[in-house]
Structure formats: structure tokens, C-alpha cells
Amino acid sequence: MLLHLPQVLTPAEVRDLRQQLDAAGWTDGATTAGVQARQAKRNRQLDPAHPAFAGLSQRVAQALRRHPLFAAAVLPAQVLPPMFNRYEGGEHYGDHIDNTLQVNRFTGQPVRTDVSTTVFLSDPEDYEGGELVASDHFGTHEVKLPAGDAIVYPATSLHRVQPVTRGVRVAAFLWSQSLVRCPVQRGLLFDLDMSLVALRAELGEAHAQVLALTGHYHRLLQQWAQP
Ligand SMILES: O=C(O)CCC(=O)C(=O)O
Ligand SMILES: [Fe+2]
Structure with a gap:
């Protein structure tokens, strides 16, 4: 499932993050990629050892954690510290x-990466190219979102970032381990949750069948979640 999360960060939050990121130095992105991905990776990243990294990363993580769609779709057990990347002058992945x-660089804890997330920190008008292209069974999807919006997609999917041929693309990216490992079960819980949100608005919180369905959601979650 590819899911668009609108307004994870407000325009003011994006501006503030960008000011600090643009003032910080960028290093070669290949240093944090695996062996295969390193061959394909041509971008730059904020060095996680940079003194500004922890604070900036935490702000993005907190914004995602308070976003209702992130919570519902990812069902996060562990969220790795968001990192920051930058593409310009033909750079791509x-x-x-x-x-x-x-491994969580702050806690040393190993994390299974079930879900990938990109939070866009550049407005689409500010650069040419730079689409995130992800493939699933339904085909290939191109994603380029307003600054402050995010996309979540399965970490197992083949994906790339198209060359940025004008301007600069800055983004935060991160991985989460979900309480529900199976993407089919996770997707079903998300669909049920969204139907429940709509039903609550239509029928009211106290409607007997809304209460019953809420119970069924939690029974499924209880069967499938592994904290
Ligand atoms: O920049 C992006 O949108 C995604 C980056 C990415 O795929 C990665 O760092 O593994
Ligand atoms: Fe990736």
C-alpha cells in the first residue's frame, strides 16, 4: 500500500527545518547504504553525527507519530530516527x-524495516525531476508531494528517486517496524479503521453496530499485533 499523508509538518515547521538543514553540511549519501543500494545511490545526506541531527530528526519523528494516518496505516512498534537527504545537479537514487x-543509531536496537516513509521538504515547483518511483503488483507509481506531506510504502518494494535536473530536492526519510508484520493484515486493519472513522461520523460513537465493529477491529489487532 502506498499512502499519502497530508500535512505532517506545517509550512512554518518546514521553513524552520529547512533553514537549519540548509545551514548544516551535507555528506555523501552512499556511506549509509547497503552494498547493492550503494551502487545506485547518488545523493547527499545530513551526517547523523552532526550536532543538529538528533533535534531535527526527533521533530520529524514526533510529527509523524501524532499524524492519525501514520498511526493507523503503519501501526508503528519502532520508528527509526528520520534521516535527511538532498538531491541536485542530476543526483538520483x-x-x-x-x-x-x-539498527537504531541512538539505542543500538535492531529494527525490522516493514514500512518506508519519505517526508517532502521541498515544494514541487522548486525542482524538476526527483519523483519517488515505487513498484508494486499494481504497477509503477510516481510520487512528488507538497513540502510537509509524506508517503508511506512497503520497505520491500523496488523504488528509486529520479534525477533532479533543476533546483534542489530535500526530504526526510525513515523506516518503521510495524506491530503487524504481514502487509495484507496491516492493510485490512487500515481499511477497517478508515471505514469505522466514516461510520462513527455518520452514525455516532454510541451506535450499537459501531461499537460492535470497533470490538471486531480490536480482536483482529489482538490476534495479529506483536509488540
Ligand atoms: O529520497 C527518497 O524519497 C527515498 C530515499 C530512499 O529510497 C532511501 O534512502 O533508501
Ligand atoms: Fe530506499
């Missing part, structure tokens, strides 16, 4: 699949 296992 060719087809690759993200590493399945990563």
Missing part, C-alpha cells in the same frame, strides 16, 4: 530495495 534490518 537508482532502483533498490531498502535493508530489511537496521
